[in-house]
Amino acid sequence: MLHVTLRQLQVFEAVARHLSFSRAAEELHLTQPAVSMQIKQLEESVGLPLFEQIGKKIFLTDAGKELYHYSRSIAMQLAEAEAVLEEMKGLKRGKLNISVVSTANYFAPQLLALFCQRNQNITLSLNVINREVLINQLANNEMDLGVMGLPPDGLDIDAEPFMENPLVVIASPSHPLALEKNIPLPRLAQETFIVREPGSGTRSAMERFFAQHNLILSTGMEMSTDEAIKQAVQAGMGLGIVSMLTIALELETKRLVVLDVDSFPIRRHWYVVHRKGKRLSVVAQAFKEFLLQEAAQVMQTVKA
Amino acid sequence: MLHVTLRQLQVFEAVARHLSFSRAAEELHLTQPAVSMQIKQLEESVGLPLFEQIGKKIFLTDAGKELYHYSRSIAMQLAEAEAVLEEMKGLKRGKLNISVVSTANYFAPQLLALFCQRNQNITLSLNVINREVLINQLANNEMDLGVMGLPPDGLDIDAEPFMENPLVVIASPSHPLALEKNIPLPRLAQETFIVREPGSGTRSAMERFFAQHNLILSTGMEMSTDEAIKQAVQAGMGLGIVSMLTIALELETKRLVVLDVDSFPIRRHWYVVHRKGKRLSVVAQAFKEFLLQEAAQVMQTVKA
DNA sequence: AGTTACCAATAAGAATTTCTTATGTTGTTT
DNA sequence: AAACAACATAAGAAATTCTTATTGGTAACT
Structure with a gap:
């Protein structure tokens, strides 16, 4: 494998753009020898000269031109990656994988819809499955959050009630x-x-x-x-x-x-669950808090 | 700008692929702590966790999945760049910019055609211009090689005769x-x-x-x-x-x-020229040698 | 339960890389 | 010829990236 560093490519890109070691050094807040060395090393590992000096000016060799193309392309990719990750930090974007137990199918979609409406750019996938499968998914970390009527005992589960379930x-x-x-x-x-x-x-x-x-x-x-x-x-x-x-x-x-039976309704709750110790993504955390704080109230409103 | 290293991305890619720090370390011939540190630094500079550990296994976070995508893409780009540069080293591929003086138009194309035929994958551009423009291009390093009848005196030119020009x-x-x-x-x-x-x-x-x-x-x-x-x-x-x-x-x-005039023909030569000190690309060097060694003979054959 | 095995995190120091400062070389300009 | 501008080179300082050694936590096996 080619032993180029990103640093080398960045420096190279700057030099190729300015066609000057010194200008590139200024732009990168480096000294000129530092630039010289990076280029020298890059040429070394590529095995071909990238610049040629004719008199005072420098020019890109054919190999240099090729590498310039790739350098810019890679720089673009990095910038894009940076942008995406930056967005994720700000909750502006993200994916949310939610699994709900079959019964929750009667109200979960409404909650999800509201949450998505408030937070555009969130890609959401809702999985309606039965309790057993959900517990399996929980164990295998195949989802971000789950919604179920009664959290299982055995596993290390973090479960919090957020709504009544009579x-x-x-x-x-x-x-x-x-x-x-x-x-x-x-x-x-x-x-x-x-x-x-x-x-x-x-x-x-x-x-x-x-x-x-x-x-x-x-x-x-x-x-x-x-x-x-x-x-x-x-x-x-x-x-x-x-x-x-x-x-x-x-x-x-x-x-x-x-029916108006004594001791009824059985008072139960809906729980939002995830495996204990799981690091919730920003989006998942936000949705969990949305459930805890607003779900009950929202469902009341809808019913009325 | 994000301060990620290519090394970090490579290590990350390996870890993400294996979903194991130790396996990645093996693949990269590193120790496991080295991998841990690279990932830690990467997470630091990204500002988001990339993996999460659930029990014994590790998983990619959403941010990790995104970054994985970009890591692979960048790795691809690099591999491609490497391949292209490797080809250029081996003369398998390359660009050749040749300028010839108008008169050379009568034989240069045949020589170029033969050379291209022998060396596939070479992109060639032939520029037919007059002597003055060619001298200008020579001074400004706007071409690889030139073909002319008489090299100019003033400039530092490397000119070698390769064929008679009566x-x-x-x-x-x-x-x-x-x-x-x-x-x-x-x-x-x-x-x-x-x-x-x-x-x-x-x-x-x-x-x-x-x-x-x-x-x-x-x-x-x-x-x-x-x-x-x-x-x-x-x-x-x-x-x-x-x-x-x-x-x-x-x-x-x-x-x-x-006409059978005394002292005629005027014995001149065709010269292949380039600016003194110019680093010829592998392809250019090859073409120059082709001219020096074979051009005269080839043109004889064609005439006969 | 206790033990073992596995995996990753952490700490400290060695090896390597990447900078800066100082100086040399070359080609251009006055 | 001297001054200038631009890149190369050398040596040492600073930063980084490794390795070895150790710790901590989880799962599996007596």
């Missing part, structure tokens, strides 16, 4: 319990529940809740999305437990109702 | 002297000569020759090209003095004849 029992409006008030919790044991697949956050939260209250719930069908559960509940196939945030539309259009 | 007297076949033998030189004083413009090499050689032999020649028309002189002589407007090389075609087709 789980409620939903039913078709025609369900016998639809109009009742203060339904006692044990009453649910008689009902069939349509649940998410094992590994889902909602599913495990639900199981833990029933276990805590010494209830055995009869699970009917398993569905892999909240959307499917809502459909099944609407069709009268049983009750469901979902995040309040996912059913705004169905409540409004009276396709579903929330 | 000047002969030409006439129309219908001219009274056309068939005479051993025409005495003074006889020419009665004839009218069609000559090149002042400043032309042929013109001054001619004037010097007549002055040496104490003859006053009567010049009729002045023409700025040898081609025009030949036309005029054919038309019977007088005699001409031109280089033998320029009239091969006309002799063959009997449009012109060479």
Whole structure:
């Protein structure tokens, strides 16, 4: 490999531009011998003379002309790199890789949209995956930030709650319990529940809740999305437990109702998570703070 | 300006590629701490972290990914520059700027063509100009090599003869002297000569020759090209003095004849010239040697 | 848990590179 | 011939880039 230094190329570029060692030295705030030496070394490692002196003036040799071309090109690249990195420091630009758990799909896009609107030039990629995959990504550092309902225990995770995530029992409006008030919790044991697949956050939260209250719930069908559960509940196939945030539309259009069960809603939160010790990029840090400080309020506004 | 070194970028590129400081150190035949330091300095001058360590593995940050892109690009440029310069060293490639005096136009192209044929990848530019302009270019280092009939005295010129350049007297076949033998030189004083413009090499050689032999020649028309002189002589407007090389075609087709005058032909030579002290490029050097060693022979062959 | 292995960070000093000052050489100008 | 302008050269100072030796932290294996 050619043993040229960037310094040599910079000096060379200046000399070639001025066609003068002394002028170049001035421009670079160097002494003239320093320039001479750099050029000499450069010529040495290139193996060809780059300048020729005819009388008082100096000229570029053919080799010099070629190298001048490349020097300028490299200088351009560097300047561009500098500009890009400088922008990244100022949050003006950056990439943000976010993974959210399926359920968050009902509100995350709105938050992301708002954040992007405020901070132009940010390239954002949103990954909607289930809880298990997200935990995997977290372990392998394949994303900047994650949003999930309940951070896992084992791993070293930095998780902070930023918004409420009430789980409620939903039913078709025609369900016998639809109009009742203060339904006692044990009453649910008689009902069939349509649940998410094992590994889902909602599913495990639900199981833990029933276990805590010494209830055995009869699970009917398993569905892999909240959307499917809502459909099944609407069709009268049983009750469901979902995040309040996912059913705004169905409540409004009276396709579903929330049952008034004792001890409900289950009070949970949405967490923004990243692996402990991960150095967040400026953009990621900004988005995290945006979530912590404004997400709850923003979602309220949207709902109203 | 960013104070990055090429070394830093090289080291960074290796680390980014291997995602390991130790592997990069091996590849570069360095110790691991050396790599650590280079990266640290690079991060310092960039102002952003380039890697992040999660557990045992390291990953590129966004800034790192950007810089990686530019590092590779710069490395490519350098490799390309190296290849080009390496080729130039080996004569495989190069540029050659040659200026020839107008008269040389009759043979120079053939020589150049042969040289180019032998050495592919050489970019050649041939400049046909008159003697005065050529001397100017010589002084200003605006060309690699020149070909002229008589090198100027004043300047520091390195001139070497490489081929004969006999000047002969030409006439129309219908001219009274056309068939005479051993025409005495003074006889020419009665004839009218069609000559090149002042400043032309042929013109001054001619004037010097007549002055040496104490003859006053009567010049009729002045023409700025040898081609025009030949036309005029054919038309019977007088005699001409031109280089033998320029009239091969006309002799063959009997449009012109060479007069058998005493002391003729004027024995001159073609010279390859460059400013003294000029560092000839490898290509230029090669062409010069080609002229010195083969030109005469090649032109013989072509004529025959 | 304790041990081992691996990887990167840090510290100190050696080797190398890159500067500056001082001076020499060459070609141009007066 | 002398003065000037421009690059080359030499020697030593300053800065950098290495190496060796050591520390700290994480993961894997008894």
